Amino acid sequence: MSETVLPSNRLRHGIFMPPFHQLKANPTLALTRDMRLIEWLDELGFDEAWIGEHHSAGVEIIASPELFIAAAAERTKHIRFGTGVVSLPNHHPLMVANRLIQLDHMTRGRVMFGFGPGLLASDHHMMGVSPESSRGRMAESLDAVMRLLRGEVVTQKTDWYELRDARVHLLPYTRPYPEVAVASAVTPSGGRLAARYDLGMLCVAASDETGFNALDTNWAIANEVAAEHGRVMDRNRLRVVLKMHLADSVERARADIRYGTAQHIAYLENNHPRYNIPEGVDPADWAVETDFAVIGTPDDAIERIERVLAKTGDFGAVLIMGVNLADFGATLRSYELYANHVMPHFSGANINREGSFDWVTSLQSNFSQQRVRAADQAFAQHAAERTSRGLAPTERPGSGTQGLTPF
Numbered sequence: 001m002s003e004t005v006l007p008s009n010r011l012r013h014g015i016f017m018p019p020f021h022q023l024k025a026n027p028t029l030a031l032t033r034d035m036r037l038i039e040w041l042d043e044l045g046f047d048e049a050w051i052g053e054h055h056s057a058g059v060e061i062i063a064s065p066e067l068f069i070a071a072a073a074e075r076t077k078h079i080r081f082g083t084g085v086v087s088l089p090n091h092h093p094l095m096v097a098n099r100l101i102q103l104d105h106m107t108r109g110r111v112m113f114g115f116g117p118g119l120l121a122s123d124h125h126m127m128g129v130s131p132e133s134s135r136g137r138m139a140e141s142l143d144a145v146m147r148l149l150r151g152e153v154v155t156q157k158t159d160w161y162e163l164r165d166a167r168v169h170l171l172p173y174t175r176p177y178p179e180v181a182v183a184s185a186v187t188p189s190g191g192r193l194a195a196r197y198d199l200g201m202l203c204v205a206a207s208d209e210t211g212f213n214a215l216d217t218n219w220a221i222a223n224e225v226a227a228e229h230g231r232v233m234d235r236n237r238l239r240v241v242l243k244m245h246l247a248d249s250v251e252r253a254r255a256d257i258r259y260g261t262a263q264h265i266a267y268l269e270n271n272h273p274r275y276n277i278p279e280g281v282d283p284a285d286w287a288v289e290t291d292f293a294v295i296g297t298p299d300d301a302i303e304r305i306e307r308v309l310a311k312t313g314d315f316g317a318v319l320i321m322g323v324n325l326a327d328f329g330a331t332l333r334s335y336e337l338y339a340n341h342v343m344p345h346f347s348g349a350n351i352n353r354e355g356s357f358d359w360v361t362s363l364q365s366n367f368s369q370q371r372v373r374a375a376d377q378a379f380a381q382h383a384a385e386r387t388s389r390g391l392a393p394t395e396r397p398g399s400g401t402q403g404l405t406p407f
Helices: 027-044 065-075 093-106 121-126 131-149 189-197 209-228 250-259 261-271 283-289 298-312 328-347 351-362 364-388
Strands: 012-017 048-051 080-083 111-116 154-157 162-166 180-184 200-203 238-242 244-246 294-296 317-321
Touching (some): 027 328, 065 080, 065 093, 093 162, 121 131, 131 154, 131 180, 131 189, 189 209, 250 283, 294 298
Parallel strands (some): 012 317
16 A cells, blocks of 8 residues: 655645625525535534625625624534634724624634735725725734734724724633634735734635745745744644535536536626636636636545645645535535545545555455354354254355355
8 A cells, every 4th residue: 555645734624615605596595505504514524614704796795704603603513713804904903803802702712813905895995995005904903903812902093093092801712812814815915914923824815826826935925024023934824725616526526517607707707807718618617627626526626735735835724715616415515525535635534444454455365264264163163062962963054155254
């Protein structure tokens, strides 16, 4: 048996769920299915669920990840939750810190804080925020939020918020505070903030070619800045987001994604044109041919994750982007296949089982002979006892046949 190469750390698995839902779908039922999906992931043994925040464009319909997480935490046992992500430029820092701390207590430490500048320019427009100022505002807000989480009293005035003798009235349940992670796509801003404040990184665009190519570059930048601050980046807090839909066969997976791929790409293009799909080409066919997502079997998912490991080295978690390329039933099956085949591949859960099977195979002849001898001995003892009592011998079951187990 060839040796399986495993990450040096325990690779975790989760979902990054904006979520995406078709415009014609019943939104109430869509939110209900989102909750059912999280319950299913908890049952399957997924480690993390990151829930998004969006306020416009009609498709990503969770406006408050905190509300969703509070409800989901009551329905689950093990899975941890992250805000994926809170758009800091759109919130007062004290409100952000207090909501996170309350969730930390309500979930008994199962919450994480993911933040970013907010990627929807339409959200910023409605709130009067200039997209050009969003990353600067994010950095300002983060500094205040981190101080508040540490229990400090903060007085600070900026051109968009003010804190006067501000403090949280609850300290976090998790000490010193819940894990904090910054969204990192293509620009180096996320990696620089992660390094400065000793945070995790959510690499949200790893499925796209540009985002994949930036993985090692942004990680290198983060390590450079961390070294300037006397720190070392923690690979266990590096998370990579990948799009994928799995089925029992490649053909089945490709058929499944005809349900939602066109609508998903249309939404992305409506928000920010980025793809060049030739006129007359089916978006589902284009998605398969261009490596837009992993569309195939668990083996294809394993190959893609191994490509990322080769690109970045070890990292902490794979997060599957909840894009709903397939209908709900096929989506549930996709996550089940991932849990049943991809997770144990990277955890090494079956290494000893396979080794034990191979060991028995190598000694099959010896073990088989031992079982036959033991059975012969039992039959001989039985015959001797009957003879000693003056009884006629009984016919041995299976005499002259093959394939019976000699018990």
